Amino acid sequence: MIYLDNAATTFPKPDIVYDTVMNVMKDFGANPGRSGHKLALKAGRGIYDTREKLASLFNIKNPMNIIFTYNATDALNLGIKGFLKKGDHVITTAMEHNSVLRPILGLEQKGVKNTIIKCDQKGFVDLDDIENAIEANTRLIVTTHASNLTGTIYPIEKIGALAKKHNIIYMVDAAQTAGIYHIDVERMNIDLLAFPGHKSLLGPQGTGGLYIKEGLDVIQMKEGGTGSKSHELIQPDILPDKYESGTPNTPGIIGLGAGVQYILDKGIDNIMKHEKELLKLFLDGLKLIDGVKIYGPLDPEKQAPVVSINIGDEDSSEISYILDNVFDISTRSGLHCAPLAHKTLGTLERGTIRFSIGLFNTKKDILSTLDAIKKIAIEAM
Amino acid sequence: MIYLDNAATTFPKPDIVYDTVMNVMKDFGANPGRSGHKLALKAGRGIYDTREKLASLFNIKNPMNIIFTYNATDALNLGIKGFLKKGDHVITTAMEHNSVLRPILGLEQKGVKNTIIKCDQKGFVDLDDIENAIEANTRLIVTTHASNLTGTIYPIEKIGALAKKHNIIYMVDAAQTAGIYHIDVERMNIDLLAFPGHKSLLGPQGTGGLYIKEGLDVIQMKEGGTGSKSHELIQPDILPDKYESGTPNTPGIIGLGAGVQYILDKGIDNIMKHEKELLKLFLDGLKLIDGVKIYGPLDPEKQAPVVSINIGDEDSSEISYILDNVFDISTRSGLHCAPLAHKTLGTLERGTIRFSIGLFNTKKDILSTLDAIKKIAIEAM
Structure with a gap:
C-alpha cells in the first residue's frame, strides 16, 4: 500500500x-x-x-x-x-x-x-x-x-x-x-x-x-x-x-x-529536504504525462508536498477510486473542504485528486504512483 | 499499586x-x-x-x-x-x-x-x-x-x-x-x-x-x-x-x-453489582474506624462508588500524599472542581480525600485501603 x-x-x-x-x-x-x-x-x-x-x-x-x-x-x-x-x-x-x-x-x-x-x-x-x-x-x-x-x-x-x-x-x-x-x-x-x-x-x-x-x-x-x-x-x-x-x-x-x-x-531541514526531493520527482514526472492537468505552483520551492491534479475529463473521485482499488494507492478526491480555493482554480464542479507526501514516503512510492497515473491517463484518452 | x-x-x-x-x-x-x-x-x-x-x-x-x-x-x-x-x-x-x-x-x-x-x-x-x-x-x-x-x-x-x-x-x-x-x-x-x-x-x-x-x-x-x-x-x-x-x-x-x-x-447489572459490593465493603469498614468523617449518603443503594472522607483534623492533601507515598494507594484530595458541593458539605476550606472505585478493583484492594486508613487514623489521634 x-x-x-x-x-x-x-x-x-x-x-x-x-x-x-x-x-x-x-x-x-x-x-x-x-x-x-x-x-x-x-x-x-x-x-x-x-x-x-x-x-x-x-x-x-x-x-x-x-x-x-x-x-x-x-x-x-x-x-x-x-x-x-x-x-x-x-x-x-x-x-x-x-x-x-x-x-x-x-x-x-x-x-x-x-x-x-x-x-x-x-x-x-x-x-x-x-x-x-x-x-x-x-x-x-x-x-x-x-x-x-x-x-x-x-x-x-x-x-x-x-x-x-x-x-x-x-x-x-x-x-x-x-x-x-x-x-x-x-x-x-x-x-x-x-x-x-x-x-x-x-x-x-x-x-x-x-x-x-x-x-x-x-x-x-x-x-x-x-x-x-x-x-x-x-x-x-x-x-x-x-x-x-x-x-x-x-x-x-x-x-x-x-x-x-x-x-x-x-531536524526540520532534513525533513524538508526529503519531502522536497520527492515532491520534485513527482512534479517532474507528472509534467511528462499527457492528459494530466496539474494545479498550483508546480515548483517544489513554492509549494508544500501537496499536489492536486485531474486526468482528462474524468471525475476526480473515480480516479481516486481506481488508484485505491487497482493500484493500492491512497489519495483524496473532491473539494478538500476548501471551496473558494477550488473556485480560484476553476475546479469547484469536479474537484481534484490530491496526492500528499509524508516523511515516510520513498522514491519508489512516487515512481510507482507516477506509473499508475500514466496507465490511468492512457486508459482515459 | x-x-x-x-x-x-x-x-x-x-x-x-x-x-x-x-x-x-x-x-x-x-x-x-x-x-x-x-x-x-x-x-x-x-x-x-x-x-x-x-x-x-x-x-x-x-x-x-x-x-x-x-x-x-x-x-x-x-x-x-x-x-x-x-x-x-x-x-x-x-x-x-x-x-x-x-x-x-x-x-x-x-x-x-x-x-x-x-x-x-x-x-x-x-x-x-x-x-x-x-x-x-x-x-x-x-x-x-x-x-x-x-x-x-x-x-x-x-x-x-x-x-x-x-x-x-x-x-x-x-x-x-x-x-x-x-x-x-x-x-x-x-x-x-x-x-x-x-x-x-x-x-x-x-x-x-x-x-x-x-x-x-x-x-x-x-x-x-x-x-x-x-x-x-x-x-x-x-x-x-x-x-x-x-x-x-x-x-x-x-x-x-x-x-x-x-x-x-x-452487562451493566453485573458491573453495578460488583461496584456496589466493593462500595458496601468500603463504607461498612470506614464506619468502624475512629476519627474518620464520611460524607454523603453512606448507602450503596443511594450513591455511586465515590466516597469522600476526612481524618481527624488532618489536611486532605496530606492524607492523600501519605496514602500514595507510604501505602501506594492513588486517591484524590482537595475540592474536586465542585466548590458549591463542598459548601453544602461544609468542607470548602479543607477539601476531602476521595476514593473512587472502578471495575477492576478487588475486595483485597478495599481491605488493604481500609487497613491503611486505620493506621493513618491511629497516627492522627
Missing part, C-alpha cells in the same frame, strides 16, 4: 509514537493535573514536556502559552472567535480551509466584517491586496501557511511584518506545514498559531494546539474544571488552564511529544 | 481497549470521512460502530444524534451554551461540577438567568425545590446523575418526568455513572446527555460525547471542515457533522467502542 493522504493525517507514525501512547495508557493512564498521586503527576509532567518540545520547535518563549485542543479546527475556532469582537474587521484569503472560512463567515451575524482576498490561479496572494484591504477596524489577518489544495506556500514572514506595521494581530494556520517547514513565532511575528498534532507533527489524532501570544485577549470557548482555583465559580484567567477545561487527551498529547521529539532529532 | 481515582479517569482499561487503539493507529490510522480510500472508510466505519454501541447502551434511537467531543466538559459546554439563549432561565443544583456551574454562570453576562438549587448535607436534592424554581422562561434543567464528590445519586427519571410535565428540556451529566448505571434516554426523558469516554465507559482519554434529542435546536460551538457539503461556506445542518468539525480522535473513539462493547458483554 502506498499512502499519499498525509495532508489529511500522516500515516504511519514513527514507532516511538505508538510506543509512547501505549506506555502512557498502560503505565500511567491517570488524570493529569487533577490529583496529586504519582501517576497523575507523571501524566502532568508528560503533558508539560510536550508543551516544552513544541515551544522549542516554534520558538515560543513560554510553553504555557501553548493551548492543547482537539484538533487544528478547534484551535482556529478558539483563536478567531475568541479574539474578534463586534465591530471588528478581519482579512483572510480565498485559499483558506473551511476551518478558517466557516468561523469567519459565521461571525458576520455577530457584527464582525471580513474581506476575503482573491488569489491567482496558482493560489498565490498579493501582499498589496492584503495591505489595501486594511481598514481602520481591521484587528486580525488570518492566512494559511500552505494551501491544503495546491500546497502553495504563503510568505508568512512578510505578512507578519505587514500586520505588525499596521498594529494588526496575525494568525497562521499551519495545518500543512508544522513539522516540515521552519516556523518561528517571534521572527515571523505570529500572534496566534494553530496547528494539528496528527499531521506532520506525527502525533496521534485527537491532538492540536493554539499558541496565543502573551497578553492577547482571547475569550475561552469552554468553561469547566481546570484543576486550578477549584473554589472559584468563574473560569481562572491563567494560561493554559483558562482554555483547557476538562480531562485532556493525555496519551495523545504525550504521543505528540514523541512525534515532535522525533522531528527535533531528525 | 491500588488505584482508587476512577472518578477522575478509570485505570487500567480492558486489554481490548489498548489493543484496539494500537490496531487503529498502526493498521488504519487514516482520516475518517474525509477521503474515500480503504483505510479512511475503515476508520469511518469504526467510528460509526462506536456510535451504534453507545446508542445501544443508552437506548438512543438514531446513532447520528450522538456527537463525539473532546471530553464531557466539551459536551456540557456545547449543550448548555448551544441551547440557552438570552432571556432564558436554567435550573441546576449545588452539587454540580464546575463543568456545569462555570458555563451556566458564564452565561449570566449574556442574559441567561439561573437558579442553583441547594441540596441537603448528604447531597440530595428535593424535587419540590426544583419544581418551585420553575419560571415562565425556564427552558433547561441540568443535573448530574451522581455527585463526583459524595456519589449521591440523583433521581434522574423523576426529574426527567418533571421536566417533561413542564415542557422543559432536561440535560444529564453522566460523568460518574455512564457505564455503571442504567441510562435510558427515552424512558428517563433525557434530552441532552453528556458523558466522558474515559471514565466508566472504559475508553481512552480525549473522548466524550453529547446525545442531542432529535429536533433540538443546539448551536454548534465550532465550524470547519466536515467532509460533507464541502462546497458550502456555512456549517452543514446535518447531525453529527454540524458539531464535529475537523479530524476526530479516531483511535480514541474506536477504542471507546471497544470499552462500550466490553460493558455490553459484561
